Amino acid sequence: MTDANDLRDWLLLLRTPGLGARRLREGLAVRGGARGLLAWLGRHPASLTADGRAWLDHPDEASLAGDLAWLAAADHRLLRCTDEDFPPQLEAMPDPPAALFVKGDAALLLRPQVAIVGARQAQAPGLANAARFAAALASGGLLVTSGLADGVDGAAHAAALDAGEPTVAVIGTGPDRVYPRKHHALAQRIAESGAIVSEYPPGTHALAYHFPQRNRIIAGLSLGVLVIEAGVKSGSLITARQAGEQGREVFALPGSIHNPLAEGCHALIGDGARLVQRPEEILAALAPAAMELGAELRARLERAPARPPSRRGQGVDWRQDDEYRRLLDAMGYDPAPLDALVGATGLSPGALSSMLLMLELEGEVAPLPGNRYQRVV
Template identity: 65%
Template sequence: MSEDEEARAWLIALRTPGLGAGGLREALAGADGRIDAALAWLRRRAAELDASAAAWLEQPDEAQLATDLAWLAEPGHRLWRCTEADFPPLLENIPQPPAALFVAGDAGLLLRPQVAIVGARRATQGGLAIARDFAQTLARAGFVVTSGMADGIDGAAHAAVLDAGAPTIAVVGTGPDRVYPRKHHALARRIVEQGALVSGFPPGTSARPHHFPRRNRIIAGLALGTLVIEAGLQSGSLITARQAGEQGREVFAVPGSIHNPQAHGCHRLIRDGARLVETPEEVAEVLVPLARELGCELARRLGVGESSAGRGAADTAGWRGDPQYQALLEALGHDPAALDVLCERTGQAPAELSSMLLMLELEGVVEGLPGNRYQRLPG
């Protein structure tokens, strides 16, 4: 099966009315992860499906599929499938995980440790300033800031990180080719150029109210922890925080004035068990050990450093005696190098190198630079 044929099969499955991520994952599980076999299995069960689903599987819209494939063919665009070894491991541990993600920009960023920053659309000037400060400080600490590209806190966090020369991830409730709100067209372009824009919806999908809980679940699922900065009692940010808590992730909330309605949601979160934080350093202190665990988990999934397996997964310093890591350090040299250059020098796949570089960043041996470049630190 060629890459184009496989992509086409995935798009047919993802666009099947009423199937959803759960139905597709079930079909894949019964087909040993092969999308062609999963489609065949679904077509055999067409009588049990909704009439529109059966009609689509029998005769999909070729013009729609051609448009989707044209989007995928553009540089920097990827359909990331749950059957791929480097599919973000944290997403596999959430309820109703997506079957695939549409990514525009640097997909490798989704494998790095992330912190979600969310909050009120109608944020106060003080709340926006807090969002910018936390976002930039956490980015400098090595975390990728993830949010939903909404007005207010989300947009301020994204923009602050980009202004600092660091990458950011936006998870949207539309297709990857749509921008919502429309005022964020320029911000979306910057995110794609310097970070990644992620969607669980195929190209052309417009904004719908029921899309945003799914978006919020992905935001919370990608991140090691979710930080809420200003949220009213009816804020969608509380949904993201609740989902993060249900997924076993850390939830942080910044307290505010009792006279500020946008602080009441944060106060409720704190009463319900969220960590009260006043500085970004408090967030980083909690998340750094979790980032190390993420690096180990990703390395295990990709088979990186198998010669070190006997030392135990918790031994993050095991890389020091691993020939793969030593080859990577030699390939890095002492000048900044882009990920694709390192792939050429080492012969390793991008996903494997991303995991190894993450481990080295956490050990303070390597520094991530803008433009998906890395530099070896002295010492």
């Protein structure tokens, strides 16, 4: 379980103006954790901006209490860069987040993902293509990730859910807010079977500069980015550029030369993005990277167990492990929600997420919509 004081220390740091993800990560590594970093900042106030010093001297206790209240929900989590199940693919980013607020199943962030992005004002053919590709890619084993925006993003999320698969939405507001407001129902569906992810604490409003920052996380989580209908100055091109800089695959759908929303895709293709016409092309292109990520996660979970090393050692044979057996016994063979497994096993959501991922990689457990899991007979 996460220590309550440590969690509060993290929230203090995440809300400190001017600190930023890069400095926070560096400080955590050098100072030995959140408490050590806070102590060091207290002794070196000149290292902070005036706003940062004012915040740490007199933090807004109501905001911190709100953060803690939000995190108290069973399906809410602060996923920290020091956690064992923090997505390893984010570490390849030049400016990875220090922590993510997650509503839903945080373990989904470890799966092979494909981002689908595009114009907010997408035309009917673009929306249809977003739905067709999202449904096929989700059914083909890739988790569809997007930004919950109007247009292509919303169509992709909805199509993945309609195909019976989870989807991940990375948003530019706090995890307790929905932007645009018209997507409240869609956001609820995503949270129930997938995950809503934010770098920003609860209560954060939609600000223009948040969305390019959000885009870098979409690109970082994904093995590849598919752009469907984008103007030449579209935010989707920012996501595609960030994906290319991170060594990810960039795919683009061609369109009519008379459609201004095809100009961004054509520019991407001219710059070296892969022209695609069918979902199978993307599945084939990303299969090697997906297998590599799966192998990396398997090795990582075996090296870094979900509970203290003194009890598990460096490698683990889960078939001989008491807690894995207790988890499987608690599951039975009927679909089991994660929060029910927490109550039945006494294990933390983070530990269970890691163990369930290990069992999924071993072919023993299958994830289901609604943040549920079922043993494979």
